[in-house]
Amino acid sequence: MSDASASPPAFWAARAWVGDGIVDRVRVTAAPDGTITSVVTGVDAATDDIRLSGVVYPGAVNAHSHAFHRLLRGRTHDGGGSFWTWRELMYREAGRLEPESYERVATAVYAEMVASGFTSVAEFHYAHHRPDGARYAEPHAMERALARAAVAAGIRLTLLDTCYLAGGFGVELSPEQARFGDGSVGSWLERSSRLRESMADEFDPRFVTVAAALHSVRAVPVAALSVVASELDPTIPLHMHVSEQPAENEDCVRATGLTPVGLLQRAGLLSPRFSAVHATHLSDDDVELLGASGTTVVMCPTTEADLGDGIGPARALRDAGAVIALGTDQHAVVDPLLETRALEHGERLGSGRRGRFSPGELMQAMTSGGSASVGRQTGSLAAGQPLDLIEVDPRSARTAGSDPGQLMLTGTASDVATVVVAGRVVARDGRHATLGDTGSLLQRAMDEMS
Ligand SMILES: [Zn+2]
Known part of the structure; x- marks a missing residue:
């Protein structure tokens, strides 16, 4: 140094x-x-x-990362499958992580990220506890491993401490999800607040900060959403996977009568501090709600292609007022230029037209569009x-x-x-x-x- x-x-x-x-x-x-x-x-x-x-x-902003998903690159293409079969393989990797091994993996992944041109990353982190769900003696062992990895790699980290409470609507966590869970929204808020304080003492805030995430409408019960809306400090960036898969939308409508975006609107969660990750399968009303609230939509085009998620309505979201940011998510590709190109290519493939985003808009998506997501001024x-x-x-x-x-x-x-x-x-x-x-x-x- x-x-x-x-x-x-x-x-x-x-x-x-x-x-x-x-x-x-x-x-x-x-x-x-x-x-x-x-x-x-x-x-x-x-x-x-x-x-x-x-x-x-300007340095590129990676607004959505799960560092350990890098372990799956190039190993998931046998036998076809879907997002849901890929998720089983991902759970297997999640179950093998310990603080020391995760620090080594994340250091290498963040080094790859930096060398490819990303200078900030929002890490959507949910492997909090021991694989069986028991607490580590050092309660923030996994979170500190990620922070040390980012410092070693020289990337600016926004650690999104993630709330993950359920395995689906009315479904308990499965054994392989046990390490993600804090038991209740109150316990998550409490642990997350202690984490924020202890990381602020230990790490330079120019390089490491702690923000928040809700895993998805599958993983956070409806009652917990409004608790978060009222109790989480409104200046803290808040992320959530939203409408990545049609099955998630169908389950949500069946359980609540609302789409995921409609549910988040009713809970009071949509605002400029909110980042909706993916937002692939949206109704016209969803697009309007995300746009009118000034939400950032974090698209992950190479992941959405790799997992067969679909093509999100990026142009329509931007026209409605949403901010577009980009993330590499599961890291099948870690490349800010390719990720940005894939945003434009998705639009071209969907619309049959070229130049759907101007070079200036693409530059924003690659850089400053991610500022609210990482909770720092960056990208210009x-x-x-x-x-x-x-x-x-x-x-x-x-x-x-x-x-x-x-x-x-x-x-x-x-x-x-x-x-x-x-x-x-x-x-x-x-x-x-x-x-x-x-x-x-x-x-x-x-x-x-x-
Ligand atoms: Zn993700």
Whole structure:
């Protein structure tokens, strides 16, 4: 780690996305805490500047992650199946995690994330307790493992401490869900509040904060939803999986007479602090409710394709007033440029039209659209913002000839040349600055699990 009292080096970019488009010859300086102090365009580099000859974008925000799902990548394609059969495999991995092994896995996953261009992540975390549901002697052992992993990888973490109380409408938790549960909404609120306090004591809030999540309408009983709406501090970001699968909607309508979004509206949960993850299968009324409340909708297009979820109505949601953010969820793909492209491609496949989102809207979805979800200002190069940026190579086999403002439609994480968090270079050419080769790191963490 560098001397925290010294200002980071200044960065000079040949071209950078500033405001709503690309500008030339940009110099960015920052204070010792990594906050941008100036962005000047049309200037030459000073002698000691770090020169970035590619195209600089703000750091990408990953607004939905389950770090351990990375263990399933490339192992779930035999024999077909559905979201629900994939979930059985996921439960098997969840059952094997312990604090030490989870810290190793999450460190490697966050290192992969940073090297691919994500500078912030919202971790939707529900494996709180021992596999049989008993408490760890250190009550926040799993949560601290994730926080230490994020610090080692240099990514900004918003840990979403998740409430998970039921196995379905009127259904108890199954044995493989036992470690997710806190017993009651009151116990979850209490544990979550203690966690928030102890993490604030232990970790730098520029890098680790604790927010909240409700797993889904399947996992949080109706009565608990209004308790959360009235008792959880309204400044804390709150996430929830919403309408990922048609079966969830059908169960919800059968049990409550309302769609999941209708139920959340009635409970008073929809607001700008709320992030609805997926929102794939929505009625026109659902779209209006999410838009009118200023909710952020976190789409995870590569996961939704991988699991066969479907294509969510992203354009309609944005037109109705919702903010669009992106997440890599189960990490079949960890690549901010591909995730952003998949958002546009889903719309094209669904509508038969091109250019459904402008490059500026796609840039927002990749960056600042995730600000409310992670509960911090991020995703733009401007004074007062954190100095988090990525440099994309515009001269690779994939990107040569592309308009510099459209590299999210041609590049991949392989083209991310430099990643900067809080004014410090954390990765170059896919290699993590302190942890080295991320492939080897992932392989080692997985070998140690078996
Ligand atoms: Zn998820």
